[in-house]
Amino acid sequence: xxxxxxxxxxxxxxxxxxxxxxxxxxxxxxxxxxxxxxxxxxxxxxxxxxxxxxxxxxxxxxxxxxxxxxxxxxxxxxxxxxxxxxxxxxxxxxxxxxxxxxxxxxxxxxxxxxxxxxxxxxxxxxxxxxxxxxxxxxxxxxxxxxxxxxxxxxxxxxxxxxxxxxxxxxxxxxxxxxxxxxxxxxxxxxxxxxxxxxxxxxxxxxxxxxxxxxxxxxxxxxxxxxxxxxxxxxxxxxxxxxxxxxxxxxxxxxxxxxxxxxxxxxxxxxxxxxxxxxxxxxxxxxxxxx
Amino acid sequence: xxxxxxxxxxxxxxxxxxxxxxxxxxxxxxxxxxxxxxxxxxxxxxxxxxxxxxxxxxxxxxxxxxxxxxxxxxxxxxxxxxxxxxxxxxxxxxxxxxxxxxxxxxxxxxxxxxxxxxxxxxxxxxxxxxxxxxxxxxxxxxxxxxxxxxxxxxxxxxxxxxxxxxxxxxxxxxxxxxxxxxxxxxxxxxxxxxxxxxxxxxxxxxxxxxxxxxxxxxxxxxxxxxxxxxxxxxxxxxxxxxxxxxxxxxxxxxxxxxxxxxxxxxxxxxxxxxxxxxxxxxxxxxxxxxxxxxxxxxxxxxxxxxxxxxxxxxxxxxxxxxxxxxxxxxxxxxxxxxxxxxxxxxxxxxxxxxxxxxxxxxxxxxxxxxxxxxxxxxxxxxxxxxxxxxxxxxxxxxxxxxxxxxxxxxxxxxxxxxxxxxxxxxxxxxxxxxxxxxxxxxxxxxxxxxxxxxxxxxxxxxxxxxxxxxxxxxxxxxxxxxxxxxxxxxxxxxxxxxxxxxxxxxxxxxxxxxxxxxxxxxxxxxxxxxxxxxxxxxxxxxxxxxxxxxxxxxxxxxxxxxxxxxxxxxxxxxxxxxxxxxxxxxxxxxxxxxxxxxxxxxxxx
Numbered sequence: 014x015x016x017x018x019x020x021x022x023x024x025x026x027x028x029x030x031x032x033x034x035x036x037x038x039x040x041x042x043x044x045x046x047x048x049x050x051x052x053x054x055x056x057x058x059x060x061x062x063x064x065x066x067x068x069x070x071x072x073x074x075x076x077x078x079x080x081x082x083x084x085x086x087x088x089x090x091x092x093x094x095x096x097x098x099x100x101x102x103x104x105x106x107x108x109x110x111x112x113x114x115x116x117x118x119x120x121x122x123x124x125x126x127x128x129x130x131x132x133x134x135x136x137x138x139x140x141x142x143x144x145x146x147x148x149x150x151x152x153x154x155x156x157x158x159x160x161x162x163x164x165x166x167x168x169x170x171x172x173x174x175x176x177x178x179x180x181x182x183x184x185x186x187x188x189x190x191x192x193x194x195x196x197x198x199x200x201x202x203x204x205x206x207x208x209x210x211x212x213x214x215x216x217x218x219x220x221x222x223x224x225x226x227x228x229x230x231x232x233x234x235x236x237x238x239x240x241x242x243x244x245x246x247x248x249x250x251x252x253x254x255x256x257x258x259x260x261x262x263x264x265x266x267x268x269x270x271x272x273x274x275x276x277x278x279x280x281x282x283x284x285x286x287x288x289x290x291x292x293x294x295x296x297x298x299x300x301x302x303x
Numbered sequence: 304x305x306x307x308x309x310x311x312x313x314x315x316x317x318x319x320x321x322x323x324x325x326x327x328x329x330x331x332x333x334x335x336x337x338x339x340x341x342x343x344x345x346x347x348x349x350x351x352x353x354x355x356x357x358x359x360x361x362x363x364x365x366x367x368x369x370x371x372x373x374x375x376x377x378x379x380x381x382x383x384x385x386x387x388x389x390x391x392x393x394x395x396x397x398x399x400x401x402x403x404x405x406x407x408x409x410x411x412x413x414x415x416x417x418x419x420x421x422x423x424x425x426x427x428x429x430x431x432x433x434x435x436x437x438x439x440x441x442x443x444x445x446x447x448x449x450x451x452x453x454x455x456x457x458x459x460x461x462x463x464x465x466x467x468x469x470x471x472x473x474x475x476x477x478x479x480x481x482x483x484x485x486x487x488x489x490x491x492x493x494x495x496x497x498x499x500x501x502x503x504x505x506x507x508x509x510x511x512x513x514x515x516x517x518x519x520x521x522x523x524x525x526x527x528x529x530x531x532x533x534x535x536x537x538x539x540x541x542x543x544x545x546x547x548x549x550x551x552x553x554x555x556x557x558x559x560x561x562x563x564x565x566x567x568x569x570x571x572x573x574x575x576x577x578x579x580x581x582x583x584x585x586x587x588x589x590x591x592x593x594x595x596x597x598x599x600x601x602x603x604x605x606x607x608x609x610x611x612x613x614x615x616x617x618x619x620x621x622x623x624x625x626x627x628x629x630x631x632x633x634x635x636x637x638x639x640x641x642x643x644x645x646x647x648x649x650x651x652x653x654x655x656x657x658x659x660x661x662x663x664x665x666x667x668x669x670x671x672x673x674x675x676x677x678x679x680x681x682x683x684x685x686x687x688x689x690x691x692x693x694x695x696x697x698x699x700x701x702x703x704x705x706x707x708x709x710x711x712x713x714x715x716x717x718x719x720x721x722x723x724x725x726x727x728x729x730x731x732x733x734x735x736x737x738x739x740x741x742x743x744x745x746x747x748x749x750x751x752x753x754x755x756x757x758x759x760x761x762x763x764x765x766x767x768x769x770x771x772x773x774x775x776x777x778x779x780x781x782x783x784x785x786x787x788x789x790x791x792x793x794x795x796x797x798x799x800x801x802x803x804x805x806x807x808x809x810x811x812x813x814x815x816x817x818x819x820x821x822x823x824x825x826x827x828x829x830x831x832x833x834x835x836x837x838x839x840x841x842x843x844x845x846x847x848x849x850x851x852x853x854x855x856x857x858x859x860x861x862x863x864x865x866x867x868x869x870x871x872x873x874x875x876x877x878x879x880x881x882x883x884x885x886x887x888x889x890x891x892x893x894x895x896x897x898x899x900x901x902x903x904x905x906x907x908x
Contacts, residue, residue, distance in 0.1 A: 080889050111848035112890060114855075138845060141815040144855065148817060172781030174818065179782065200783045 062096040074103030077120065078110065085116040093123025101129040108135050117142075118150045125154025133162045140166040145175045152178055156185025164191055171197045171209070180208030187212035187243075195221070203228055207236045214243025219250040226261060235269050238262065242273035245288070246280065255288035263295040271299055335481075338501055338515035345545035347504035347513035348533065351490035354445040356530055356688040360404040360421045364643070364686035365389070367407050368650060369396035369582060372677025378409070379672055380424060381656070383648075383689050386670045390424035398580045400683040401443035403468035407683075408448050410580075414438060416450065418471060428471030436462065440485015440580045442493070443468060444528065447507050449486045449493045463495055465507055475510030479503065484574030489528030494535070494543070496574050500550075502526050502535050502543065516543055518550030525571035530687055531595060538568045540594050542601050555600040560608040561624035563617070563725075565718040566590065582681020586639045587613050593642040593661075605662050609647050611640045612719055615708060616647065618664050626726045628664025629704035631711065632657070639682035643689045650682045658691045665698035667691045702730050706738045709748070720752050728759030736760065736768035740775050743790045757793040764800045772797055776809035780818040788816075791823035799830035804838075807831060811842035821862035828865035832872050843869040844881055852890035860894035867895060871902050879903070 065073070076088040089107070092100040104120045104127075112120070121139055124132040133155065140151040152170050155163040170182040171194065179201065186194040195216050201209030202225065210232070217225060222244055229237050241258045244250060259277075262270045274292045281289055337343060359365050364383040370376070378400070379391040394417060398410040406418040406427050416430040416438075432438050436452040439461060443449070448466045461483035465474040484496035491507040502516040502523055516523075518535065526535040526543075533543040539559030541547045547556035562568055569589050572579035579585060591609040594601055603621040610617040613636045618628040632651060640649040646658040646667060654673025659666055668691035673679075699707075708716070708723040724742060727735045742748055742756035772794055780788035791813055798806045810827055813819045824846065831839040847866040850856055856863055867885070870878040885891050886899040 109848065110884070110888075111851050113852045138815055138849065141817050142849065143817050144853065145817075169779075172779075172783040172786075174780065174782055197783050204783070204785075 062098065064099040065092075065095055065097040070099060070103065074106065077103050077107040077116070078112070082113050082116055085112065086119040089116060089119035089123045093119075093126040096127065101127050101132060105129075105132055105135060108132075108139065114144050114147055118147050121147065121150040121154050125150075125157040128158050130158055130160040130162075133158060133160050136163070137166040140170055145177060148173065148175065148178045149181045152181040152185060156181070156188055164189070164193070167191075168194060168197060171201060176206065176208065179206060183208045183212035187215040190216065192216050192218070199225070202236070202240060203231065205232045205236050207233075207239050210236045210239035211243050214240040215247065217244075219254055222250070222254060222258070226257075229261070234265050234267060238265060238269045238273050242276065245273065245277040245292075252286045252288050255286070256291050259288055259291040259295060262292075263298075271296070335498075335501060335515050335517070339517040339519075339549040340514065341545040341548040343514035344504070344516050344543065344548035347492065348543060350506070350513065351492040351528075351533075353530075354404075354490045357685050358402045358404060358443070358445050359407075359685050361389075364689035365402075366648070366650065366656070366682050366684050366686060367400045367402065368654075368672070368682045369400070369409075369680045370654070370677040371680055374676060377677070378407070378419065378424070380407070380421075381670075381672050383656070383670070383686055388672050392419060392424040392426075394419070394426075396582075396681070398441075399582060399681065401441055401448065402683060402685040403443040403448060404445040405469040406443075406448075408441065408443055408468070410438065410441070416441065416448070418448070418468070427469070430466065430471055437577070439483055439577055440574055442486045442488040442528070444488040444490060444492075444507060446491065447474060447488070449488050449507065451483050451486050451495060453483070461495075461497075463493065463505060463510065465493070465510060474508060477505065477510040477512070479512075482575065484524065484526075485577070485580055487526040487528040487533065487574075489530070489533065492528070492533075494526040494528060494533050496523055496526050496535070499524065499575065502533075504533075504543075514548075516548050516550065520550050520552050523550070524573045524575060526574065527571060534594060536570060537573075538570075540570055540592065540601070542594060542596065558594055558601045558603055558621070560590065560592070560603060560619065560621040562590065562608070562619065563610065563624065563626075563722050565722050566610050566612070582639070586681060587611060587636055591616075591640050591642050591647060604642070605645070607661055609640070609642065609659075609661065611637065611649070613637070613715070614711075614713070615716070615719055616640070616649070616659060616664070618659075618661065625729070626701065626705075627662075628698060629701060629708065629723075629726075630659055630664050630666070630699065631704060631707045638679045639684070641684040641686070643684065643686045646689060646691055648684055648686060648689065650679055652678050654679055657695075658689075660698070663698045664704075666696040667693050669693075669695045702727065702732065702735050702738065705730070705735075709738065709742055709752075712747075717749055717752065720748070721755055724752060724755045724759055727756075728763055731765065731767070733765070733768050733771050736763065736765050736771045739763070740771060740789075743793065744787055746787075757790055761793050761796045761800065764797070766801055766803075768797075769801060769803050769806065772801075772803065773806050773809055776806060776813070779813075779816055788813075788818045791819060792826040795823065795826040795830040799833045802834050804834050804836050807834065807836040807839050811839045814842045814846045821856070821859050824862035825865040828862075828869045831869055835873065837873045840869060840874050840878060844874075844878060847885060847895075848881070851885050851888075851892060851895055853892075857892060857894075860892055860898075863892065863895045864898045867899060867902075 073088045073092055077085050092104055101124060104124050107120050108117060136151045136155050140148055142148050155166050167182045167185050170178050173179050198209045198213040202213050241262055244258050245255055262274055274296055278292050357364055366381050368379045370379055375393050376395045377391050378394050378396055380389040382389045395411050396409045397412040400407050400409045405421055408416055408418045410416055418427045420427050432452050435455045439451040439453055441450045446468055448468050450464050452462050460480050462476055462478050464476040467474060481498040487494045493505040493507045495503045497503050499522045500518050504513045506513055522537045523535045524537040526533060535541050535543055539557055542556045544556050546554040570592060572585055589611055591611050593604040595604050606621055607618050608621045610619055614632045616630040617626050619626055635652040637649040637651050640647060645661050647661050648658050650656050654671050656670040657666060658668035705723040705727045709720055727738055739756045739760045743753055775789045776794055778789050795810060798810060843866045847863060850863055870882055882899055882903060886896055886903060
């Protein structure tokens with residue numbers, strides 16, 4: 014029996030509105046541009062994990078709902094770490110019935126680790142929670158779940174007032190390689206949002222990068238470097254573009270630009286591409302500069 | 304503005320001292336013994352000759368402007384019917400220009416009165432008031448110029464002197480008792496306000512005091528001579544007549560307009576204050592009126608008064624106070640205005656001249672004497688009966704005009720913007736609602752104005768605006784799009800007032816958003832309860848469960864209590880079960896548990 018339905022019945026349909034009907038969630042934007050496409054869901058590692066024994070599950074569930082906050086957090090963490098196919102039910106129940114913020118956050122993160130698609134409506138609800146830490150946790154969890162319904166909340170939270178929440182949403186969308194976020198990320202980048210810059214660097218079409226580079230001067234150097242650093246790391250951009258990016262980084266003084274070049278040199282395959290040589294020359298010059 | 308003082312210096316043109324000037328009017332008791340006698344007042348007024356619509360000798364409607372700029376200080380004469388400058392002369396105008404048939408007269412900064420020929424503007428004569436006297440004011444009619452002064456030796460009295468307008472030769476000088484204000488004149492009769500309560504009518508040829516009118520019910524701080532008679536008053540307007548010889552307001556000769564709250568009821572400058580004899584900001588911030596006899600009673604022409612407030616003009620229903628039209632002059636202030644016939648004439652600081660139809664506010668005239676090198680300081684109009692018939696611009700839609708005022712970037716006009724909000728609230732239709740909604744959210748507007756828009760919106764209860772509300776509710780705060788959250792509290796109240804259940808889904812959608820403040824949640828709950836909107840119950844159940852244990856709401860549990868109330872009032876068995884769970888679970892905030900105990904179990908809160 015579905016744990017959610019069980020929770021409905023067990024408590025006389027308490028929280029039926031939550032458990033027995035999906036919470037509303039914003040739709041991900043339609044892919045209107047020819048160049049954008051829905052991201053492929055992140056492949057789920059299939060690993061056969063045994064379900065938790067019923068007694069253990071019941072105990073953990075009771076602890077989650079109980080009056081000891083620390084114990085409830087620990088129970089949530091155990092459930093999340095178990096990977097068990099039946100571990101999500103008590104977490105969903107706890108969130109549906111409501112609990113302390115710290116317990117909710119632990120339950121949310123656990124559901125993310127479990128990549129539980131059934132939790133998407135609930136996590137979407139908590140992605141709009143007043144508590145910034147709770148929202149960040151919900152966004153992080155949603156980003157881990159290979160369900161396109163999760164993307165809607167991520168897009169929405171790109172407009173969150175909290176930079177931490179926006180950063181989690183941006184990182185999640187970048188991780189999901191969801192190019193539908195490019196327009197919104199571009200708006201955030203133009204407003205100087207550094208986390209959005211990194212995500213944008215990872216997602217923007219290659220031919221959009223020169224246009225984004227023209228925003229240099231409107232954003233801080235660190236934000237601009239965040240964008241360029243991610244572009245450099247991409248294997249899907251042509252190397253002449255990487256060379257241009259190295260040239261741009263070369264003109265930006267300071268440790269952040271140097272670190273981006275260093276990271277590129279450290280992580281890029283040693284295939285003799287011209288951009289590597291260009292990056293090395295810049296580093297050599299920076300090393301010689303007193 | 305400094306009072307105009309007698310220089311005591313040489314007089315540029317010898318002034319002939321005429322004999323026969325009347326002596327003092329006697330002591331205070333003698334001066335006003337017969338004040339208010341209807342027969343005497345009526346007889347005095349009947350002596351005024353008809354001097355035509357315009358006073359100036361050209362017969363054309365004219366205006367005379369004092370300007371200052373790169374070319375120095377000048378006075379400009381403009382023929383309105385010909386649409387051109389007739390003459391301009393270098394001179395310094397320190398007080399209002401008075402118009403006679405042969406000359407225009409004005410005081411210079413040193414107190415000397417200068418008279419310039421109506422034709423060509425050449426200087427005809429100058430006059431210094433006698434040493435030891437202070438000029439209170441001056442006026443002119445078709446034939447003479449009249450000056451009221453206060454002798455230093457008689458600070459509680461004054462002197463009225465009349466001069467031939469063409470030559471400056473003195474016709475008479477009469478001493479009057481009591482504090483005096485500046486005079487007004489028309490058709491050979493001079494009216495002098497005295498002791499704030501009297502208006503003395505004097506024969507303009509001989510200086511003989513003809514009658515005293517007494518304004519028992521209201522101070523008489525101004526008097527004006529017009530082709531339609533003499534008007535006097537302070538916070539209202541009397542037409543001087545037999546009926547108003549004692550200043551009775553109920554005699555049919557009195558009228559006062561119902562004015563917007565930001566408007567000072569200044570119908571004319573205070574003639575007891577010499578500084579108000581000069582052109583000043585008072586000319587740009589006043590009531591512009593024209594009173595006529597209508598069926599034996601005094602009324603404002605067309606039932607309208609105009610409010611001139613710097614760049615803005617409003618046509619206001621004189622009885623009800625409703626705004627009939629609004630006009631916004633672009634960029635620069637309108638420096639002066641006057642009601643001539645059915646048109647409201649105005650001159651802007653850059654020399655543009657305009658006229659507005661008094662009934663519709665439509666712009667009917669445009670001319671200019673500006674060349675970008677000067678600013679207009681003040682204007683005197685001699686244009687009675689000027690009737691431009693052009694249709695320069697269509698009358699602005701009132702909502703559009705009020706919105707233009709609201710969004711005007713000039714920061715001087717908070718009071719007018721507040722007024723614009725109030726008036727917008729009275730206008731039907733979705734356009735007005737949209738402007739109020741915009742004003743609610745506008746960061747560019749002062750908080751007080753946004754609040755006013757908010758209150759006006761709720762009070763409006765405009766069913767035609769539901770689409771506007773729904774659209775506003777669909778807007779969510781978004782940092783990426785730089786979009787603020789809508790004013791949910793007021794929208795909730797507005798939706799509830801309209802009982803617009805169609806908007807409930809958009810309303811309760813905000814419960815799941817982090818930016819929705821606790822007051823808004825409470826307001827939304829009240830709205831859905833008022834509308835019996837059971838479809839809102841699931842959203843409030845979500846809200847209650849999600850936050851029931853959140854210590855951040857410990858100090859402000861009202862939103863949770865409000866959410867619980869929705870379930871209590873609109874929910875069914877399932878919601879009752881949920882509430883019992885919330886009541887019995889220790890994690891729930893105490894205030895919520897107490898509230899629920901009281902409602903579910905009948906226990907004390």
